[in-house]
Amino acid sequence: METFRQTRRSHTRYDRGARNISGCGLAGMMSLSGERTDGRLIREAIGLLHDRSNGLGGGFAGYGIYPEWPDHFALHMMYYSLEAQEDAEKALRHNCEVAREEKIPTRPIPTIVDPPLLWRYFVRPKGDLLVERQAPSEDDFILDLVMTINRSVEGAYVFSSGKNMGTFKGVGFAEDIGEFYRVEEYQAHIWVAHGRFPTNTPGWWAGAHPFTLLDWSVVHNGEISSYGINKRYLEQFGYCCSMRTDTEVMAYLLDLLVRRHKLPVPIACRVLAAPFWRDIQQMEEPERRLHKTLRQVYAGALVNGPFAIVFAHKEGMVGLNDRIKLRPLVAARKDDLLLLASEEAAIRTMCPNPDVVWAPRGGEPVIGTLGSMEVEGEPKRRLEEASA
Amino acid sequence: MMMKERDLLLEEPQTEEAEEPLHEVRVATTPVYYPPEFRWTNDQERCARCKRCIHQCGWKALRWEGRVVADDSKCVGCHRCEAFCPERCITILPNPQAFKEHGLWSVGHRRNLWKQAETGGVLLAGMGNDLPYQVLWDHLVLDACQVTNPSIDPAREPMELRTHLGRKPEAVEVRQNGDGFELVTALEPGIELSTPIVFAAMSYGSISLPAQKSIAMAACELGTLWNTGEGGLHDEVRPFANRAIVQCASGRFGVDVDYLNSGAGVEIKIGQGAKPGIGGHLPGEKVSQDVSETRMIPVGSDALSPAPQHDIYSIEDLRQLIFAIKEATNYEKPVSVKIAAVHNVAAIASGMVRAGADILYLDGFRGGTGAAPTTIRDHFGIPIEIAIAVVDQRLRDEGIRNQASIIAAGGIRSSADVAKAITLGADAVAIGTAALMALGCTLCQKCYTGRCSWGITTQDPQLTRRLDPNVGAQRLVNLVKAWSEELEEMLGALGVNSIESLRGSRERLRGIQLDRTTLEVLGVKPAGVGA
Ligand code: SF4
Ligand code: SF4
Ligand code: SF4
Numbered sequence: 052m053e054t055f056r057q058t059r060r061s062h063t064r065y066d067r068g069a070r071n072i073s074g075c076g077l078a079g080m081m082s083l084s085g086e087r088t089d090g091r092l093i094r095e096a097i098g099l100l101h102d103r104s105n106g107l108g109g110g111f112a113g114y115g116i117y118p119e120w121p122d123h124f125a126l127h128m129m130y131y132s133l134e135a136q137e138d139a140e141k142a143l144r145h146n147c148e149v150a151r152e153e154k155i156p157t158r159p160i161p162t163i164v165d166p167p168l169l170w171r172y173f174v175r176p177k178g179d180l181l182v183e184r185q186a187p188s189e190d191d192f193i194l195d196l197v198m199t200i201n202r203s204v205e206g207a208y209v210f211s212s213g214k215n216m217g218t219f220k221g222v223g224f225a226e227d228i229g230e231f232y233r234v235e236e237y238q239a240h241i242w243v244a245h246g247r248f249p250t251n252t253p254g255w256w257a258g259a260h261p262f263t264l265l266d267w268s269v270v271h272n273g274e275i276s277s278y279g280i281n282k283r284y285l286e287q288f289g290y291c292c293s294m295r296t297d298t299e300v301m302a303y304l305l306d307l308l309v310r311r312h313k314l315p316v317p318i319a320c321r322v323l324a325a326p327f328w329r330d331i332q333q334m335e336e337p338e339r340r341l342h343k344t345l346r347q348v349y350a351g352a353l354v355n356g357p358f359a360i361v362f363a364h365k366e367g368m369v370g371l372n373d374r375i376k377l378r379p380l381v382a383a384r385k386d387d388l389l390l391l392a393s394e395e396a397a398i399r400t401m402c403p404n405p406d407v408v409w410a411p412r413g414g415e416p417v418i419g420t421l422g423s424m425e426v427e428g429e430p431k432r433r434l435e436e437a438s439a
Numbered sequence: 440m441m442m443k444e445r446d447l448l449l450e451e452p453q454t455e456e457a458e459e460p461l462h463e464v465r466v467a468t469t470p471v472y473y474p475p476e477f478r479w480t481n482d483q484e485r486c487a488r489c490k491r492c493i494h495q496c497g498w499k500a501l502r503w504e505g506r507v508v509a510d511d512s513k514c515v516g517c518h519r520c521e522a523f524c525p526e527r528c529i530t531i532l533p534n535p536q537a538f539k540e541h542g543l544w545s546v547g548h549r550r551n552l553w554k555q556a557e558t559g560g561v562l563l564a565g566m567g568n569d570l571p572y573q574v575l576w577d578h579l580v581l582d583a584c585q586v587t588n589p590s591i592d593p594a595r596e597p598m599e600l601r602t603h604l605g606r607k608p609e610a611v612e613v614r615q616n617g618d619g620f621e622l623v624t625a626l627e628p629g630i631e632l633s634t635p636i637v638f639a640a641m642s643y644g645s646i647s648l649p650a651q652k653s654i655a656m657a658a659c660e661l662g663t664l665w666n667t668g669e670g671g672l673h674d675e676v677r678p679f680a681n682r683a684i685v686q687c688a689s690g691r692f693g694v695d696v697d698y699l700n701s702g703a704g705v706e707i708k709i710g711q712g713a714k715p716g717i718g719g720h721l722p723g724e725k726v727s728q729d730v731s732e733t734r735m736i737p738v739g740s741d742a743l744s745p746a747p748q749h750d751i752y753s754i755e756d757l758r759q760l761i762f763a764i765k766e767a768t769n770y771e772k773p774v775s776v777k778i779a780a781v782h783n784v785a786a787i788a789s790g791m792v793r794a795g796a797d798i799l800y801l802d803g804f805r806g807g808t809g810a811a812p813t814t815i816r817d818h819f820g821i822p823i824e825i826a827i828a829v830v831d832q833r834l835r836d837e838g839i840r841n842q843a844s845i846i847a848a849g850g851i852r853s854s855a856d857v858a859k860a861i862t863l864g865a866d867a868v869a870i871g872t873a874a875l876m877a878l879g880c881t882l883c884q885k886c887y888t889g890r891c892s893w894g895i896t897t898q899d900p901q902l903t904r905r906l907d908p909n910v911g912a913q914r915l916v917n918l919v920k921a922w923s924e925e926l927e928e929m930l931g932a933l934g935v936n937s938i939e940s941l942r943g944s945r946e947r948l949r950g951i952q953l954d955r956t957t958l959e960v961l962g963v964k965p966a967g968v969g970a
Contacts, residue, residue: 273588274587274588276584276588276933276934276935276940277935277940277941277944278944278946279943279944279945279946279947280939280940280941280942280943280944280946282946283835283943283944283945284943286835287835287838287840288838311610312610312611312612313612314611314613315613315615315620317620318613318620325937327597327599328599328601329597337621337622338619340622341613341620341622344611344622344624344626345611346939347603347607347626347629348607348608348609348610348611348624348626348841349611350939350942351939351942351943353937353939353940355934355935355936355937355940356588356934356935356940357588357589357934374936375591375596375936377589
């Protein structure tokens with residue numbers, strides 16, 4: 052009981068409605084052919100970026116880690132008290148068929164202190180409720196549930212909610228978090244990782260990255276200078292920014308653009324990091340009209356300020372910089388591997404001899420799609436060489 | 440430099456003035472109980488006796504009696520004489536006449552009362568509300584980047600002020616098309632601005648033709664908008680119509696189908712910040728041949744704009760007029776609806792959007808006018824800061840913010856005010872008073888007399904010809920360019936490189952010395968509270 056009270060205290064101390072501002076290190080690896088690897092390499096890579104974080108937050112997301120549960124939403128939960136667990140589970144059971152529930156396996160290590168209770172549930176929405184609430188899809192139903200729990204169940208947070216994927220995160224250096232969650236025991240075809248350097252408030256477990264929403268996970272280095280308007284823009288569509296991190300905004304924007312507005316991923320990237328008007332002016336029709344329209348309609352979704360993000364979903368992984376590249380991001384290819392990281396050194400940890408390493412330009416996304424060996428944003432020259 | 444500009448503004452040869460008596464000696468039939476507001480003096484030792492001041496005064500307050508003599512009771516303090524005195528030897532002082540102080544009865548109240556006792560008339564005033572209400576702009580401060588997010592150097596990186604006015608869909612549909620993407624969504628007609636600053640509605644009639652032409656030319660050069668006001672479109676400004684919003688107000692002066700189709704957009708004027716709830720009155724003396732042709736009314740007849748539009752008595756009626764105009768313009772022009780900011784502005788604005796308005800023009804209680812009853816000007820309406828905040832929030836709450844753009848006007852004095860207005864949620868601001876000041880106006884507030892010494896709010900050819908549209912336009916371009924550059928600087932300090940990242944981003948504002956309720960209404964945190 053004592054531990055609960057302590058953690059609860061620390062939880063409330065960090066949770067004063069303030070927004071976390073942070074600098075960070077990030078890394079991502081993806082097998083374009085869908086081959087799975089365990090979490091050791093990504094842990095090493097993010098460990099190498101140790102100095103980009105300050106021990107106040109780290110985490111991983113893996114895709115393909117629950118092949119035995121392809122159709123169930125894997126909900127990863129943090130509880131700061133037994134009451135929170137009770138309340139949240141009540142909400143879960145009321146809304147979903149829970150096929151399996153268990154503690155998330157962890158190993159005690161000295162540097163990770165006062166973890167909350169960590170549980171995971173494999174669930175599907177109850178069919179009759181889906182109909183009753185006229186939810187457009189199972190995804191919307193779960194999204195709604197996640198938002199409700201995060202907003203209204205004090206001390207309970209859903210920090211991962213996709214299918215056949217999962218997030219593992221907390222307060223500590225990323226490599227220690229990886230150790231704590233035993234990431235080496237999971238096999239994934241996409242891994243993303245993040246080490247955090249929050250500046251204005253001590254980190255809290257739910258505020259660590261990756262930030263996830265359904266299948267989407269985002270790791271992010273940067274501070275969104277347009278946070279104020281992005282948040283208000285999202286509120287119009289019913290998103291409530293409860294986690295108080297910039298990254299949450301990124302995740303919701305992606306959800307809105309790709310899942311709800313059905314924009315292709317490359318187009319969504321052009322919304323988040325829009326081309327400059329002077330560049331749009333240079334474009335040929337009909338491309339020019341497309342971009343003019345996007346900028347006018349999605350002005351509130353333009354993410355301004357320094358950022359480098361890696362986001363992943365079940366179909367692929369994307370790296371993106373702000374339009375004038377104010378934060379580092381390096382990409383590399385080796386056979387079917389696509390690698391992204393804040394620094395080349397981290398890439399070389401995962402893959403000592405990449406075929407090509409490049410620094411993506413501001414606003415130009417690197418997009419890897421499962422099953423396709425072509426990566427958008429990869430320098431052309433190398434592709435020609437490869438095909439020759 | 441100063442001299443050069445003054446000379447450019449000055450057109451008349453200096454010999455003319457002696458020929459006609461420019462003064463009349465005031466014969467008071469009943470004693471005037473109130474003293475003049477100003478005291479005109481000149482330094483006799485420095486005076487070159489050139490009489491230029493006499494000629495410059497539109498109000499004929501000065502006369503020649505071997506030296507310049509002033510009738511202080513006619514001087515409105517417009518400073519035209521002083522600015523054009525080659526010796527700069529004129530000083531205009533507030534009349535130091537002392538009255539017994541009174542905490543309730545200011546001298547202004549007493550003066551007005553005496554004036555009315557004498558004339559029995561409604562007090563008139565020009566320009567905007569001049570009472571010392573709290574100016575909210577001066578209680579809002581902007582954020583800047585330090586360490587965690589970098590500021591951006593506008594000298595090195597592109598800064599984008601481009602703004603689009605008009606209705607926008609909620610989402611864009613894009614289809615994958617082979618290797619590329621195909622846009623399915625078509626936008627409704629809108630207006631592109633190079634900078635989020637437009638010129639406010641000022642009709643030919645209320646201002647002079649050279650003044651309007653200056654503004655029209657400047658709008659075209661800048662790639663922004665001017666607004667015809669309710670005065671029709673004179674042939675001389677027709678070449679600049681592609682950058683005009685043509686107004687359709689309650690008097691319907693000068694409105695026909697060609698007029699509606701000649702501009703970049705059409706505006707239905709419901710109200711004006713300087714005089715919410717009342718119409719307009721252009722006295723017959725100002726309706727010259729030219730004005731009469733432009734407004735399509737007989738020469739010398741009073742041009743009365745009724746208080747309401749007599750075909751708009753409800754929101755449904757507004758909808759009908761909006762769509763009548765859209766029909767008349769083949770759905771090619773965005774329709775703006777202009778209202779004065781009043782207590783219920785948020786709900787009204789929401790209704791306007793639902794009625795089909797593509798642009799909401801909100802005019803705050805500091806907005807200017809050529810003439811308004813003083814009591815209406817000074818005691819009606821609400822500050823534009825509040826109006827922007829509540830309208831933007833209401834439209835967002837209702838999920839219809841994308842359906843209309845907001846132009847905010849009424850009391851924009853500097854680029855900082857522009858930035859704050861946009862941060863509160865406006866898409867663009869309109870400047871009226873500020874634009875006239877660029878043309879020389881000194882805010883004497885006597886526009887309703889039609890004697891403006893600066894040639895701005897007058898139709899007297901002797902006065903209007905002092906304003907050279909080329910010079911006027913250049914000064915307006917200078918002003919807007921300077922403000923735009925300052926906006927870019929501000930964006931850089933805020934760490935964003937596009938105006939839309941500031942628009943509505945109230946997180947970047949903090950309030951100082953504001954009470955809790957006002958902060959809540961503005962949607963702004965107090966200074967000292969972090970992100
Ligand atoms: S020009 Fe203006 S300031 Fe000068 S005397 Fe005439 S009214 Fe007064
Ligand atoms: S303009 Fe100046 S110098 Fe000339 S008469 Fe008037 S006061 Fe004297
Ligand atoms: S426009 Fe002319 S009359 Fe009106 S306030 Fe300005 S200077 Fe005075």
